[in-house]
Amino acid sequence: MQILKLKSSPKMNSPKKTKKVTSGSHLIAFISLSLGFSGLLFGASAWNVWSTYQAFDKAIANQFKLQNLSNQIIYYDEVLTMSARMYAGTGDSKWESRYNQFVSQLEITIKQIIEQTPNTYNANAKKTDEANLKLVDLETKSFELVHQGKSSEAMRILSGTEYESLKQIYADGILTTRNAILLETESSLDRYRQFLFQSLLLAGLSFPILLVTATIIILRVKGFVRERRLAQLSLQELNQHLEIRVEQRTQDLKSANAEITYLNERLQEENLRMSSELDVTRRLQQMMLPLDEELETIKELDIAGFMEPSNEVGGDYYDVLHHYGRVKIGIGDVTGHGLESGVLMIMAQTAVLTMSVLQEKDPIRVLKALNTVLYENVTRMNSDKNMTLLLIDYFQGQLSLVGQHEEVIVVRADGTVERIDTNDLGFPLGLEADISAFIMQAQIKLNPEDIVVLYTDGITEAENPNRQFYGLERLCQLVQNHRQESAQLICEAIIQNLKTFIGLSRVYDDITLLVIKQLQY
Template identity: 30%
Template sequence: MNSNQNQTRVEAERAASTKLAPLQQVRKFVRKNLVATITATIGGSLLLTGASTWNIWNIYNGFQSTVTKQVELQKNSGQSLYIGQILSYSVKLSATTGDPKWEALYRKSEPELDRIIKQVMADVPPAISAEASKTDEVNQKLIAIETEVFKLVRQGKKAEAMQLLFGAEYSRLDQIYYSGTAKVLEKIDLSIKQQLQDYQRQLLLAMTISGVTLPILIGIWILVLSAVRDYIRDRQIAQAELQQSQASLSSLNAALQTESAVREQQEAMVRLASEQLQQDIGDLLDVVCEIESGDFTVQAQVNDRATGLVGDTLNRLIEELGRTLRQVAETAYRVDANSKTQKEMAATVAQSTSKQAEEIQQMLQLTRNVRQSAQNNMEQLNVTNRSLVTLKSSVAEGQGTISSLDRDINILQAGSDRIVQEVKTLGEFVGLADRFVLDQSEIVTQTQILALNASLVAARAAEQRDPKLFAAVAREFESIATQVSQLAQQTNEGLTNLEQRSTQIHKVVSSVDADVQRLGGLVTTFTQGVKQASDVFETVQSVTERAVESGDRVSTASQRIVGAADSTSIAIESISSLSQQITDRSQDAQKLGDRLNILSTELLENIQVFKLPEVLPVGTNSSDFPESAALEVAV
């Protein structure tokens, strides 16, 4: 009944939890994880409080140290200005009066100024340190000039000291020193203001964080306290329910006492059965001890109790174990024999692999020789191809020369034809000359006849009455006849010479004609020879081109042979490495056979410990099992 009430209440709480507001869900989560929530709240509160306290304390310490440091810087900077004025006035008064007490005051104040400047440079930030270093350098230069002034004053050279002291260099350095010191003070003030602003921002941030976290902590603590109050109320309700449960348990206790008496009777019966069971278990344990000692011939007792079923199962297990061990012994002997055979086979394989490796090395060397021969052939083919290319170019040049010679022969043939034509023209001219000679011969004959007639006329005229006139006419005709006769003689002589020359020209023209005809025959023969040579060159060119193509194909084939030789070499090397791996595996197989032989021997020695039944397992051939092994196992 209580369980039903609890289940109903749990279901009601589950139904109500789906309708709770977010705040109520948070309160429920806090009540469910109250201890963890209280621990987290206390830890978070302590953490936030500690962080805020540490932050404020850190800001306070930083602010205090910064203010102290900056005040010290301002104080030191002011002292540096004050001591600098003292040093400046001491130098000027010493140069003016020559009193040594001013130099003593200067020497007394100078170390203090150096100490203050070094302290300022050590305390200032890096941004101000550069300006302070420049000011210190200017100060050192001023000190050097002032030391020189004191030296001149001690030597009694006041005028030179005053001139050096009131010179432009000293005034410039003094102005730089004071302006640099003023800049340092200004930067220090600016740094102080910036740091104060930073601390103000940090303090404001810390106060803001504290102001934000305080309401959160208050809300969390309100939730925690509310959860604690609800927890106390639930504890009171649970205590009332517990008291009610105790009353119910008292009634249940009485019922349990009655049931316990019944259980005691049942325990007595169980005790008797347990004693019998312990006895049976003792027998079974004895059988198990015999089995542990290696005796597989023992048999457990079988009865009608539960232990009888266990004994029967144990007997079958003993039989199966005996059969299994006999099979293991048989297998061990077979493994021993097979391991020896495998060892011998591995040795044979190793020897064969070694021979194969040697043959592979020989094949590899032969492949390398083939590759070298192919490379040599390829190089020779390259040389042959280059020679063929040269021959091809020479043939092309020869063809060009033959073409040029053919053109020249054509020109010569045309010239020969023109010579033949000119010879024919010359022959015709000689024929005309012959006809001219004949005509001139007739003219000479007619002239001679005319001269003769003139002589006759002159003779008849001489016979006329007027002898003087006719004598003159006769003399004139006689002179004319004489001249005509002389001219006829000269013409006859010229014609004779012309006839002789015409005869010579006939002979020359005949010989030239014969020579031209022979030259034409030679030109024709040479032309045929040139054509034959051109045909031969074309044949040589085609043969050369085919030879070049064949050389290229042979070179390609040689390259393929080289590639095939390389591939064969790589394959043979792979085979060699594979043979080496086979050799290694054979050696490993030999080692494995040795180990297997050792393991089989150890297994046989271990099996000899057991005492097995003499009956062979079902399906086992006795001929496959060594007789000695059977005897050893049966012992």
């Protein structure tokens, strides 16, 4: 605006033809006027030329700065891409640190270029910013996959079509912004050239000064062109160096991928070995279940059992023992899954069988002895496993319950449902050396056609696709509806209904069920 005002001053004070002066006073006035006008013209011209020079110099410096900022954005973007790919390929945390370091530098550079040319940048920034945000999301996702040990998936993301497409959009956006900035700067330079030309016309009486100024400006323009050429050469050299480094990193990545492949093969071998061990334990678990022939020797009871382990070896246990005219029934659940849980379950089965063979009739003593065995073995194994266990002694229609486990369901012949809470009858085995203070007994009288259902939480806590539990109420209702059928049919009805409820959902725990029906004495 100051240049335009100065430009208008000659029009307001256009020189007039001087008339012939005969008197000395007129000559002095004419000389004074001429000198004043010349001084005013010189001052206005000098100020106009100086202002134009300052604006032109600022525009050149601004363009050079914008050129450097644009180059830095391109460089940082390539560094971020390389760092993300190297981290996905090698898993080395230094590449993640390098990525995070240059992300902040890229943000600072973008803020600087926005401050320099807000209008130009905002007009071209929408697609570029969207592409940049998506690129950062993909790179962040690749980091998370690497943290989860999924390096190959991370590499697929960073080498995928979506990532390359976003890179192209981002590069095109930066190039468009860069060209727009150059056009805006060139437009500014054109305006300053016009102002300079007008200043030269205005400075006809001060041509030497204007000539010197023009010479300085020309030299500065040549200096800018020379510096720009040097910057371009520097960028080309930097790109060549970056290509060499990328090639070197690619070779490193191939070596890392070969090592990862080798480790994966070793891991598969180890998984196969562990799978074989778990399969052996699972088979032992199934082999130790009571046989149908054993259950048929118990004339007073109709008994049916079902056990299905989950994907891993679990710690579910049930057994029915018949020695010397007495029946001992046990059901329990070891915490967790895997080999330790399966081994602890086998220990419990062996201990209960031993006490039954030795004709130990006191259920409290049996439970105390069993706890001692498990506690000492768990301590020796340095394990944190423990076990809930319910032992039931049956004799002539009378049930004696001891131990802590899930609720016992009793469905009477007339359909009445009773639920016996066992929390106060014992304590988890293997946690404490002595649990005598926690052990109590409960008695249940069974009449003909009465039904007792024992189960583990793999049934009641099974989930359907809507994340709903199967629940105890559903189990009770199903037993009540099928109470007039045999124990085997009731067991099959429960398992079929449970699997229909679960559908395609994953089974997280062992499924164990024991149905006992009182026959005529």
